[in-house]
Amino acid sequence: MDKPQHTLDDKPKENCGVIGIYSLSGANVIPMAIDALRALQHRGQEAWGLAIPNKPPLKRLGLVSAASSEFKSIAQEYSSPCVIGHVRYSTMGRSSLENAQPLKVKDLCVAHNGTIANVQELSNLVGGCSFTPQNASDTLVAAQRLVSLISENGQMGKALSVLKNEMVGSYCFTFISDDNSVFAARDPKGFRPMVLGHKESDDTYIVASESSAVSAVGAKMQRNVTPGELIRMSKDGIDTEMFSDDPKRAHCSFEFTYFAHPTSNMEGTNIYVARKNIGRYLAKKFPIKDADLVIPVPDSARPAALGYAQELGVSFDEGLLKDRYSKKGPLRSFIEPHQTDRVEINRWIIPIREIIDGKHVVVIDDSLVRGTSSKAIIKALRRAGARKISMVITYPPIKFPCYAGIDFPSQEELATFSNGKDLNDEETIDMVRKDIGADFLGYNDAENLAAAVGIPADSMCFTCASGNYDSLGITPEFKSREEIKGEAS
Ligand code: SF4
Known part of the structure; x- marks a missing residue:
């Protein structure tokens, strides 16, 4: 079958860090979320944010530590046993609060690490009107599509199993819903990292882009989230399902040489x-x-x-x-x-x-x-x-x-x-x-x-060196930076 041709001219993209935390003992996890985001700061320094159920997300520009004078009041005002969070590194022209995450669509907040390469196509599936290259986020478009698929399919797992076929790119998502559930999903090829940890003292689960965040909150890393896995954390505990059974892996090799924190463990390797x-x-x-x-x-x-x-x-x-x-x-x-x-x-x-x-x-x-x-x-x-x-x-x-x-x-x-x-x-x-x-x-x-x-080399992504885009399933049309970023006058 011919590979689909995608026009890659319209994608805001990010390599960021995400977290999702749920305390089964009901502890306020906001201080933990702040510590975890600080431990992921190397993944994004332009903005950060967190979201709890039934409240607009909190977002700030700059480093997490720059808001240290607010930590106490944030921990009180957003007090919650569950949270998702995000540190952002944007490749769009502007670093604005508007583009910071988590984003909220209806009763679902979403944080995303990765890039959706076919954002315009996905945008067409959600009506297209909410998207303009200059200010839209691929995360927002994916979240809008996911929410519409959840309303059609009833469940997050089923919705993701449809979305994964429509969406081209790399993605680790954490979601939080207004009914107090935290979800974490890792793309089927495992481009971007994601791990699961547990803190025994207050029976708290944490998913994070890297184990550095798990250690930072005093939790123990349990395992890597499997590519294609969806984890749900709620008052009933933790459960997991696969939304993809694709056995092919494409772990980003650049994480190992540059991006990840040296203390992190990734795919079984420190x-x-x-x-x-x-x-x-x-x-x-x-x-x-x-x-x-x-x-x-x-x-x-x-x-x-x-x-x-x-x-x-x-x-x-x-x-x-x-x-x-x-x-x-x-x-x-x-x-x-x-x-x-x-x-x-x-x-x-x-x-x-x-x-x-x-x-x-x-x-x-x-x-x-x-x-x-x-x-x-x-x-x-x-x-x-x-x-x-x-x-x-x-x-x-x-x-x-x-x-x-x-x-x-x-x-x-x-x-x-x-x-x-x-x-x-x-x-x-x-x-x-x-x-x-x-x-x-x-x-x-x-x-x-x-x-x-x-x-094994064939379980890692080396596309930026080889030019072989098979793991993404695309044949890109290369554009200038200005065209990509929508900055051309
Ligand atoms: S290996 Fe290169 S092309 Fe592949 S995900 Fe990492 S940076 Fe991107």
Whole structure:
């Protein structure tokens, strides 16, 4: 059967963090929700929110901690034994409260981590009129369709089993209904992560994008939510059903190298251990024996750099530090919405001359997307006296846009973009190497990365490296960033 053609010109998209909590003992779970969202902050820093039954959702812009003076009053005003929550990282042009989540449709609130790639088609199924590319959310359209399917089918599970065939994309949802039930659903391929935990002391269940949130509330991780699974938590306890029996998996490989928190456990693997292992495997692939020093680009490449250095028997050190007191310092350059912000961030990565001067430095980074950061880092290292700079990237060359939740939407922005030149892999890598100014550039490959993580490569998504969109079931028509974001004048 031919693959359906989808027009991917109209999708607001997010890679975010979601939670859903239900206390069977009736404890007020709002303080727990705040702690859990703070533990997912690395997944989205532009807005956050939470929702309880029979009340409009609470939403705030910025970091969760920025509202710390309100925590006490929020915990009182929204006191509830059940809640869902969300931290948002938008790839739309505007970060507004209007687009923050959870969103409410009739008696259902929804929080979403992922991207619905065929949002216009789905919008047509709900009448189309509520949607405009500039301000609509794919989550809202999916929620509207879900609510109409629930009213037709009577049950969430049945509605999701229909919706999964209509909806193209990646999704982890948490829902809360006005009749005090919390639901969690993970897409059939498992693009985005989701785990289930339990806190014994007050008999409270928590689902979250990552186990870092489960640990943050003192709960124990029980298991990964199975792709295609729907979990329901209510006063009757917890029950579960499958809305899809698709055995094919496509876990986002980028979560393992960059996105997830190092303390999290995902698909049976601890992220820190996985990253260190990736470094070890990279040392076997690129044994740069005349290196004096291995340094990480802070922060997420640190375990890989350590693994690389240990495997090779070369010194590991911190040659680059972030200014922790700067406003931009703790942010991650890749997920800032505007290019000027990314350049700004690089001013706050400071090389230590005493460590770098006169050395052949192997710099380990977790990914090379636009090349902006790498270029600035290499310049800074040269200024600090580096004799030779080899850069080793823990992720394969990113050549294609992601339609499953990560923000590298247009090809011409990518460092690997050849602007019409017909380059083979080697030539592409050399073009990027010259562009960023490194003496050597080595990228990981999918097989090596998957082996280091301990998950079969064919159970992971590598679409942004391979251009094979089969796991999403689409043949995208690539658009410019402006077209995608509806920002063109
Ligand atoms: S395309 Fe890349 S970033 Fe997107 S889900 Fe797949 S592996 Fe992750």
